[in-house]
Amino acid sequence: MADLLTPQLNAESSAPDWLQARRLAGRAVWESSELPTRKTESWKYTSLFALQRPFMAATESAESAEELGFELPQLAGSRLVFVNGFWREDLSDIVPDEAIELVRFSEADQTQAALIAQHLGSVVPGNKHPFSALNDAVLADGVFLRIQKGSKAACPVQLVWHNSQQVDTAINSQRLLVLAEQHSEATVVEHFSGQGHSFTNGLSELILAAGATLNHSRLHLESAEALHIGGLHAALDRDATLNSFHVAFGGKLKRVDIVINHQGRGAHCQLDGMYLLRGQEHADYHTCIEHAVPHCTTDETFRGIVGDKASAVFNGRIHIHPDAQKTRAELSNKNLLTSATAEVNTKPELEIYADDVQCAHGATVAQLDESMLHYLRTRGIPADEALVLLSYGFINALVEKQRLESLRDFLKPLLADYFGAALAVDSDDAAG
Amino acid sequence: MLSIKDLHAEVEGKNILKGLNLGIREGEVHAIMGPNGSGKSTLGHVLSGRPGYEITQGSVEFLGKDLMELDTEERAQLGLFLAFQYPVEIPGVSNMEFLKASVDAVRESQGASAYDTVGFMRRAREACTAVDLDQAFLKRGVNEGFSGGEKKRNELMQMMLLEPRLCILDETDSGLDIDALQVVASCVNAMRSDSRSFLLVTHYQRLLGYIEPDFVHVLADGRIIKSGDKSLALELEAKGYSWLNDGEVA
Ligand SMILES: Nc1ncnc2c1ncn2[C@@H]1O[C@H](COP(=O)(O)OP(=O)(O)O)[C@@H](O)[C@H]1O
Ligand SMILES: [Mg+2]
Numbered sequence: 282m283a284d285l286l287t288p289q290l291n292a293e294s295s296a297p298d299w300l301q302a303r304r305l306a307g308r309a310v311w312e313s314s315e316l317p318t319r320k321t322e323s324w325k326y327t328s329l330f331a332l333q334r335p336f337m338a339a340t341e342s343a344e345s346a347e348e349l350g351f352e353l354p355q356l357a358g359s360r361l362v363f364v365n366g367f368w369r370e371d372l373s374d375i376v377p378d379e380a381i382e383l384v385r386f387s388e389a390d391q392t393q394a395a396l397i398a399q400h401l402g403s404v405v406p407g408n409k410h411p412f413s414a415l416n417d418a419v420l421a422d423g424v425f426l427r428i429q430k431g432s433k434a435a436c437p438v439q440l441v442w443h444n445s446q447q448v449d450t451a452i453n454s455q456r457l458l459v460l461a462e463q464h465s466e467a468t469v470v471e472h473f474s475g476q477g478h479s480f481t482n483g484l485s486e487l488i489l490a491a492g493a494t495l496n497h498s499r500l501h502l503e504s505a506e507a508l509h510i511g512g513l514h515a516a517l518d519r520d521a522t523l524n525s526f527h528v529a530f531g532g533k534l535k536r537v538d539i540v541i542n543h544q545g546r547g548a549h550c551q552l553d554g555m556y557l558l559r560g561q562e563h564a565d566y567h568t569c570i571e572h573a574v575p576h577c578t579t580d581e582t583f584r585g586i587v588g589d590k591a592s593a594v595f596n597g598r599i600h601i602h603p604d605a606q607k608t609r610a611e612l613s614n615k616n617l618l619t620s621a622t623a624e625v626n627t628k629p630e631l632e633i634y635a636d637d638v639q640c641a642h643g644a645t646v647a648q649l650d651e652s653m654l655h656y657l658r659t660r661g662i663p664a665d666e667a668l669v670l671l672s673y674g675f676i677n678a679l680v681e682k683q684r685l686e687s688l689r690d691f692l693k694p695l696l697a698d699y700f701g702a703a704l705a706v707d708s709d710d711a712a713g
Numbered sequence: 714m715l716s717i718k719d720l721h722a723e724v725e726g727k728n729i730l731k732g733l734n735l736g737i738r739e740g741e742v743h744a745i746m747g748p749n750g751s752g753k754s755t756l757g758h759v760l761s762g763r764p765g766y767e768i769t770q771g772s773v774e775f776l777g778k779d780l781m782e783l784d785t786e787e788r789a790q791l792g793l794f795l796a797f798q799y800p801v802e803i804p805g806v807s808n809m810e811f812l813k814a815s816v817d818a819v820r821e822s823q824g825a826s827a828y829d830t831v832g833f834m835r836r837a838r839e840a841c842t843a844v845d846l847d848q849a850f851l852k853r854g855v856n857e858g859f860s861g862g863e864k865k866r867n868e869l870m871q872m873m874l875l876e877p878r879l880c881i882l883d884e885t886d887s888g889l890d891i892d893a894l895q896v897v898a899s900c901v902n903a904m905r906s907d908s909r910s911f912l913l914v915t916h917y918q919r920l921l922g923y924i925e926p927d928f929v930h931v932l933a934d935g936r937i938i939k940s941g942d943k944s945l946a947l948e949l950e951a952k953g954y955s956w957l958n959d960g961e962v963a
Contacts, residue, residue, distance in 0.1 A: 650801075651764060652801050653801050653803050655761075655763050655764065655785065656797070656800065656801045656803070657803075657811070657814075657815075658762075658784070658785035658786045658789070659761045659762075659785055659786075659788075659789055659794075659795055659797075660789055660811070660815035660818075660819075660871060660875065661786050661789035661790045661815055661818040661819035661822065661875065662786060662814050662815055662818045663786050663818060664784070664786065666814065666818065667786075670806055670810070670811070670814060671803070671806070673805065673806065674803055674804060674805030674806035674854070675805060676805065677805035677806065678804040678805030678854070679805075680805075681804075681805060681854070
């Protein structure tokens with residue numbers, strides 16, 4: 282697909298050698314691969330038609346936070362902001378924390394660069410995903426977060442990738458590498474937002490060493506016109522815990538591949554996700570949990586509300602390898618359709634090669650519960666309002682599960698806005 | 714206030730209520746007792762307009778309106794309240810969000826202005842205290858993970874905030890310890906007024922020791938087979954229901 286990269290994107294860069302080598306390798310894979318089509322099984326319901334024009338480099342923007350229309354969670358921690366892929370020091374804020382090392386690839390010192398070069402791409406199967414190769418091919422900068430062995434980060438780290446209005450062939454390439462060392466603990470929030478047209482290729486890798494705990498969220502709060510093809514790849518060593526929460530609003534085309542690799546005994550993953558679509562939006566979550574070793578657990582819950590002419594795809598694969606005895610894996614995907622023209626394609630894909638496992642799954646287009654609806658109406662709430670309240674509850678139940686209170690507070694008004702409901706009471710004041 | 718005449722109702726094609734008559738005037742407290750499966754909860758559900766509970770004969774008038782012509786929410790807005798025997802759980806909707814939506818809807822229908830958020834929260838906290846529930850329950854999902862007793866208290870809290878005209882309490886006393894029972898009683902007694910009526914569905918005389926009813930009815934096989942004053946409850950407690958059935962057959 283050489284013809285899909287403009288000369289500008291192919292140009293030599295001043296990147297250090299290790300980065301340059303990665304770009305060249307990525308470019309080679311990208312050039313020899315084909316763009317998936319609807320005939321490709323994992324792209325059956327998602328068309329890449331919107332992308333079939335040469336990509337170009339995004340342009341730098343100097344707009345203020347206000348002009349950019351920022352709405353960011355106030356998480357009281359470090360915040361790194363990139364606009365159109367360019368680092369914006371003026372909008373960023375790094376809070377010193379002994380437990381973590383937080384650096385951009387372009388600023389990495391020798392030791393850091395060696396760590397990045399060692400781990401970057403170690404979890405992503407580079408030759409399988411053309412869009413991961415694309416990410417490598419145009420890699421200019423990225424963020425490296427290391428949580429020191431045995432330490433707990435004092436406050437959350439927030440990474441913001443924002444797009445200003447652009448043409449939708451301009452690539453905003455984002456890269457994150459998190460290395461959570463043994464028995465460390467941290468909270469990371471990835472935030473994608475923007476105005477108007479844009480194309481983002483966001484790729485994140487999480488490496489959790491033995492006993493590490495990582496609370497991770499990935500928020501897609503992009504505009505209705507935005508395109509995003511991205512991935513999250515995680516590797517969990519012995520007794521590591523990954524809590525990963527995914528939110529998607531908006532987007533003409535959004536495709537996120539989530540791959541969790543249980544590689545050490547006793548690892549646990551709680552994977553939650555929600556998508557709220559309307560208009561002509563399209564979101565496609567492909568998740569894959571690889572249980573390669575015994576005694577690991579997975580709790581995966583995705584919920585979606587799809588209205589108007591929007592469409593959603595959920596494909597949840599759980600692969601239990603022959604050695605992975607005593608695995609416990611649960612997968613649930615429930616969807617509410619709020620219009621007759623909305624569409625959902627949901628499919629669990631279980632591949633179980635071990636015999637002593639507990640595995641439960643369900644993928645449904647759900648109905649709101651009649652008895653709940655009646656209960657609300659007996660309290661004087663009109664049926665249409667009651668339906669909205671129940672739809673909100675269906676999604677909010679997932680938000681309530683999240684550990685980071687400031688994130689819950691941030692999401693509540695967005696939900697209220699989506700549901701067009703006056704959810705007047707801030708429940709955190711309720712007990713005040 | 715409420716006038717039920719010759720009410721017949723069926724659930725899933727099965728006749729449950731078979732010619733029930735009951736009249737409740739303003740300010741009165743009525744108790745309904747009766748064996749399991751006699752149709753007590755069905756009566757509450759029918760009055761609330763629950764889908765699947767179909768009226769096949771008879772009439773119900775509430776505050777001068779034909780109740781059966783009204784939607785469930787309109788009945789509530791008019792002042793009908795049912796404390797459920799088994800309240801449902803609604804995860805993801807906090808009790809506070811639910812209570813506010815409910816009270817706002819009822820007040821709006823009555824042409825009253827909505828409470829401001831701060832004022833409402835104060836009221837909600839007061840109601841919480843009155844039913845002896847920790848304030849933390851306002852933040853939790855509606856009835857989510859509440860114990861049986863906590864669910865019953867939550868029903869009472871809603872009743873206090875909605876200030877209905879007719880309160881139907883379906884076995885609100887069942888499964889409660891003596892302290893909780895006193896909470897139910899003090900809540901009902903505090904709300905008793907000349908313009909508000911109560912219909913208490915109960916299995917036990919116990920509750921009626923704390924809330925003095927004006928009338929006691931026995932419901933059996935879908936009909937009220939005997940009515941009397943509070944002494945009837947004592948008699949039932951002593952003799953059970955069988956003597957009534959025997960009497961009827963004889
Ligand atoms: N949803 C239902 N479907 C079928 N039968 C029902 C349903 N609800 C109640 N019934 C039946 O109606 C009868 C009366 O039930 P109910 O009103 O709950 O009695 P009570 O409250 O007096 O114990 C019982 O025989 C019960 O099995
Ligand atoms: Mg009952």
